[in-house]
Amino acid sequence: MAGRNVAMREAIRRALQEEMRRDENVFVMGEEVAYWQGTHRVTRGFLEEFGERRVRDTPISEMAIGGVAVGAAMAGLRPVAEFMTINFAFLALDAIANHAGKVRYFFDGMFKVPLVYRAASGWGNQATASHSHSPEPIFAHFPGVYVGCPSNSMDAYGMLKASIRDDNPVLFTESIALYPKPGPMPDDEDTDYLIPIGKGDIKREGTDVTLVAYARGVDWALGAARQLAREGVEAEVVDLRWLRPLDMDLVYRSFKKTNRCVIVEESLPMYSFGSEIAALLQENMFDYMDAPIKRVAAEDVPLPYSKEIELLALPDAQKVVDAVKEIV
Amino acid sequence: MASPSKEMLLDWYRQMVLIREFEETCHRLYEEKRITGVYMHLYSGHEASGVGSMAALRPSDHVITAYRDHGIALILGMDPGAVMAEMMGKKTGSSGGKGGSMHLASAEHNFWGGYAIVGGHLPLAAGIALEARYRGSDDVTMTYVGDGATNNGYFHESLNMSSIWDLPVVWIIENNGYGMGTEVDRASGQIELHRKAEAYGIKSFGRVNGQDALEVYDIATQAVDYARNHGPVVVEHVTYRYRGHGVSDKQYDAREDMSAELREWMECREPIKILRDQILKKHKGVKATLASHEEEARRIVKAAVEFAEASELPKSYQELFQNTYVNSNLVHKTDMSVGAGSD
Numbered sequence: 101m102a103g104r105n106v107a108m109r110e111a112i113r114r115a116l117q118e119e120m121r122r123d124e125n126v127f128v129m130g131e132e133v134a135y136w137q138g139t140h141r142v143t144r145g146f147l148e149e150f151g152e153r154r155v156r157d158t159p160i161s162e163m164a165i166g167g168v169a170v171g172a173a174m175a176g177l178r179p180v181a182e183f184m185t186i187n188f189a190f191l192a193l194d195a196i197a198n199h200a201g202k203v204r205y206f207f208d209g210m211f212k213v214p215l216v217y218r219a220a221s222g223w224g225n226q227a228t229a230s231h232s233h234s235p236e237p238i239f240a241h242f243p244g245v246y247v248g249c250p251s252n253s254m255d256a257y258g259m260l261k262a263s264i265r266d267d268n269p270v271l272f273t274e275s276i277a278l279y280p281k282p283g284p285m286p287d288d289e290d291t292d293y294l295i296p297i298g299k300g301d302i303k304r305e306g307t308d309v310t311l312v313a314y315a316r317g318v319d320w321a322l323g324a325a326r327q328l329a330r331e332g333v334e335a336e337v338v339d340l341r342w343l344r345p346l347d348m349d350l351v352y353r354s355f356k357k358t359n360r361c362v363i364v365e366e367s368l369p370m371y372s373f374g375s376e377i378a379a380l381l382q383e384n385m386f387d388y389m390d391a392p393i394k395r396v397a398a399e400d401v402p403l404p405y406s407k408e409i410e411l412l413a414l415p416d417a418q419k420v421v422d423a424v425k426e427i428v
Numbered sequence: 429m430a431s432p433s434k435e436m437l438l439d440w441y442r443q444m445v446l447i448r449e450f451e452e453t454c455h456r457l458y459e460e461k462r463i464t465g466v467y468m469h470l471y472s473g474h475e476a477s478g479v480g481s482m483a484a485l486r487p488s489d490h491v492i493t494a495y496r497d498h499g500i501a502l503i504l505g506m507d508p509g510a511v512m513a514e515m516m517g518k519k520t521g522s523s524g525g526k527g528g529s530m531h532l533a534s535a536e537h538n539f540w541g542g543y544a545i546v547g548g549h550l551p552l553a554a555g556i557a558l559e560a561r562y563r564g565s566d567d568v569t570m571t572y573v574g575d576g577a578t579n580n581g582y583f584h585e586s587l588n589m590s591s592i593w594d595l596p597v598v599w600i601i602e603n604n605g606y607g608m609g610t611e612v613d614r615a616s617g618q619i620e621l622h623r624k625a626e627a628y629g630i631k632s633f634g635r636v637n638g639q640d641a642l643e644v645y646d647i648a649t650q651a652v653d654y655a656r657n658h659g660p661v662v663v664e665h666v667t668y669r670y671r672g673h674g675v676s677d678k679q680y681d682a683r684e685d686m687s688a689e690l691r692e693w694m695e696c697r698e699p700i701k702i703l704r705d706q707i708l709k710k711h712k713g714v715k716a717t718l719a720s721h722e723e724e725a726r727r728i729v730k731a732a733v734e735f736a737e738a739s740e741l742p743k744s745y746q747e748l749f750q751n752t753y754v755n756s757n758l759v760h761k762t763d764m765s766v767g768a769g770s771d
């Protein structure tokens with residue numbers, strides 16, 4: 101029996117809770133995660149169940165949150181460190197890029213760093229420039245750290261569990277816009293439901309164009325696919341789920357069938373997810389390419405507060421439809 | 429002890445009732461969805477902290493703060509209409525609708541802005557003070573920082589640098605007891621926050637009752653004088669936020685013991701009432717003036733709302749891209765063609 105529909109927020113909460121029950125070494129730390137039950141309510145009930153030793157409120161000290169997690173992981177714990185939003189993870193970028201992702205390498209395998217950084221991501225609702233980032237590709241730039249970005253409840257559940265159980269550092273992003281979105285879950289008994297790190301997924305089959313996306317972009321791609329279907333265009337939607345490692349084989353298989361591709365992301369367009377996928381496609385799939393690769397992303401501008409121009413800057417399903425129509 | 433004139437005291441009263449009226453109106457407009465968005469942090473309860481300390485400045489001095497910035501903007505004399513229009517994201521807003529509640533600023537008033545990344549404005553403050561030091565000016569940079577922000581690396585690096593370079597910064601810690609939902613003693617190993625100055629060899633003027641504008645002013649005049657002539661100083665204002673952390677973070681104000689605590693502050697340590705009593709004790713025949721300031725605050729804020737609501741939203745790509753760079757016509761659209769922006 102398939103599990104009931106739950107919001108993505110609840111799926112993440114459940115995955116984390118079950119992993120903490122399973123493994124004593126897993127603990128959470130972050131701003132407002134304990135007494136206030138998490139800014140996004142992901143750690144609701146955790147303090148009561150696991151106590152202060154394993155559910156730790158931190159000061160507003162992102163640099164330390166990032167680095168303390170690395171040290172604790174090297175020493176044998178399995179920290180799940182929360183950045184209230186990914187905007188604040190920029191302050192910890194050094195710990196993430198230079199230490200989480202590199203200590204194993206520069207000590208030639210002497211240590212492992214089994215940690216997960218969780219961060220709420222994305223923009224909208226007039227959060228304004230410094231609180232309006234979807235910078236997953238920045239974190240995926242650095243070898244040594246995996247990056248997971250789920251698009252629905254079931255994936256979030258299986259991906260977070262896999263991240264916690266993996267011996268490598270994982271940056272796990274959670275689209276704020278998707279937190280309330282309900283979706284099916286694995287069977288209640290299946291607490292070992294894992295989505296392997298680096299495994300993408302076909303969210304919709306189609307023959308005419310491949311839409312490659314992750315996280316919130318998947319919803320825009322699926323929305324566009326429904327609209328295109330009414331006009332006789334069948335889009336295949338590839339949800340990569342992980343920005344590192346990238347499941348390019350899945351993209352290539354789809355592309356060999358459709359010969360056309362639009363890449364969809366919430367992030368900024370330059371040096372982006374779209375840039376990377378497009379580059380790999382042209383290098384490896386040149387013979388299968390029937391049209392230019394198109395990219396749909398946010399506009400290349402800081403996000404404004406004012407609501408109408410904020411919407412102008414953001415991608416949506418219609419922008420995906422428009423891009424597809426340029427190449428089919 | 430510095431003793432402000434009757435005119436000064438009445439003017440502080442004018443500023444404080446204007447801030448309160450403005451903030452409570454913002455709160456109501458947010459509830460009514462006439463102001464939208466997710467972030468708006470009100471200065472209600474903090475009035476004496478800003479008013480008393482900024483009264484020690486001269487116009488050429490500099491001011492910078494975090495996102496709880498409406499009160500600071502109004503004290504500096506920014507147009508309430510332009511500030512309210514900014515809340516609504518209008519073209520006529522003080523930042524053209526680009527910044528919103530957390531990003532008010534006014535070059536004309538040497539107000540270098542409100543900033544939304546906790547602690548992020550602190551090195552900027554040191555940089556602004558560096559410019560003054562560099563050119564041999566004795567203008568000071570009045571810098572407001574929350575209790576929670578004093579646990580961030582930005583705070584420590586900025587204080588230290590201001591110390592070794594003798595930068596004329598007045599670091600004012602507005603200790604309102606909480607950073608979001610976290611009490612000071614759960615976040616900071618040193619709970620007398622002003623003592624963090626000691627670690628960097630910075631002079632501290634200690635802890636001040638931030639609800640008493642006269643006391644705030646008294647210490648601020650000494651602190652400003654010290655910063656002008658020597659180097660950085662730290663002052664801690666003990667204050668309280670009446671409207672919780674921010675409009676969309678209601679969970680942090682819902683707790684039972686917090687509402688009792690809030691009542692206690694509002695009844696016993698209400699900054700506007702404290703100032704009013706001080707004025708009435710010292711000066712005769714001012715009741716009518718106090719009443720007219722209250723009346724005037726309501727009129728000004730009502731007019732500000734009308735102005736803001738009648739103003740237009742920015743809607744074009746040109747407005748979206750404008751001011752990304754000094755020469756914005758080199759911006760890129762998503763399709764990588766040259767974009768529509770220009771200055």
Ligand SMILES: Cc1ncc(C[n+]2csc(CCOP(=O)(O)OP(=O)(O)O)c2C)c(N)n1
Nearest residue numbers: 188496544545546574575576577606607608
């Ligand atoms: C670097 C960073 N981390 C976290 C946040 C989220 N956040 C916004 S305000 C705030 C609390 C700050 O408290 P305090 O410095 O005491 O200022 P107050 O709001 O009380 O005026 C937090 C954690 C942020 N904006 N920036």
Ligand SMILES: [Mg+2]
Nearest residue numbers: 574575606607
């Ligand atoms: Mg505070």
